[in-house]
Amino acid sequence: MHIITLATQKGGAGKTTLATNLAVAAVEAGEKVVMFDLDPQRSLVAWAESREAEAPHVEPFPADRIAKLPEMVQALNGQFTTVILDTAGADNTATHRAMEAATLCLVPLRPTRLDANAVAPTVQAIIRGGTPFAFVLNQCPPQPNNPRAFEMKNGLEAIGKLALPMIIQRADYQDAYASGQGVTEFSKDSKAAEEMRSLWAWIAKRSKGDKK
Numbered sequence: 001m002h003i004i005t006l007a008t009q010k011g012g013a014g015k016t017t018l019a020t021n022l023a024v025a026a027v028e029a030g031e032k033v034v035m036f037d038l039d040p041q042r043s044l045v046a047w048a049e050s051r052e053a054e055a056p057h058v059e060p061f062p063a064d065r066i067a068k069l070p071e072m073v074q075a076l077n078g079q080f081t082t083v084i085l086d087t088a089g090a091d092n093t094a095t096h097r098a099m100e101a102a103t104l105c106l107v108p109l110r111p112t113r114l115d116a117n118a119v120a121p122t123v124q125a126i127i128r129g130g131t132p133f134a135f136v137l138n139q140c141p142p143q144p145n146n147p148r149a150f151e152m153k154n155g156l157e158a159i160g161k162l163a164l165p166m167i168i169q170r171a172d173y174q175d176a177y178a179s180g181q182g183v184t185e186f187s188k189d190s191k192a193a194e195e196m197r198s199l200w201a202w203i204a205k206r207s208k209g210d211k212k
């Protein structure tokens with residue numbers, strides 16, 4: 001079972017956007033997907049409520065059971081093939097349990113110096129917990145070969161910590177969320193849809209899916 005945790009303390013980096021779109025792409029690739037919203041803002045639950053399709057299954061995670069999160073997630077093995085955990089933009093116990101439970105942590109990162117500087121505590125927490133992780137460069141400028149984004153891409157690729165492809169800033173991501181869809185449903189032949197299918201394929205290959 002793949003257990004994918006989206007985490008970064010930096011607000012607005014794209015945790016929920018990537019979670020919703022990857023979940024739909026995973027469903028389309030044949031995965032049985034369950035998602036938990038660990039954020040009191042409940043942006044993931046709100047998306048699910050505006051959605052017509054049954055899959056993925058989305059639930060808020062009960063706040064009084066956070067300590068048991070890794071065991072509860074493991075108990076879903078057999079019923080689901082992929083679990084996606086969307087965390088709050090905060091350093092809290094729920095985020096730490098979700099990082100520990102994961103087979104792969106994804107850290108969305110906008111390609112700016114401010115964002116890069118802010119990501120260190122998240123990465124340190126993931127490393128302490130021992131879970132494999134990768135950055136997702138998100139909201140990259142649409143201009144081809146933007147020097148800032150490419151500098152970061154090259155740096156992260158060199159250390160083997162970049163999920164591919166880079167994700168571009170596109171209105172389709174915002175419009176798909178607003179209509180309770182993933183971009184692969186909202187605009188299935190778009191560049192955004194292509195990005196999300198490729199990113200899911202990258203993740204499915206890297207996430208070992210054998211966490212005990």
Ligand SMILES: Nc1ncnc2c1ncn2[C@@H]1O[C@H](COP(=O)(O)OP(=O)(O)OP(=O)(O)O)[C@@H](O)[C@H]1O
Binds near residue numbers: 010041
């Ligand atoms: N690739 C993208 N293209 C265009 N807009 C994007 C993209 N990724 C995210 N956004 C927009 O950026 C904003 C923040 O994204 P999102 O809510 O997914 O971040 P988050 O990390 O979940 O934030 P929070 O920390 O508040 O939970 C939203 O308005 C979202 O629509």
Ligand SMILES: [Mg+2]
Binds near residue numbers: 015016039043
């Ligand atoms: Mg969010």
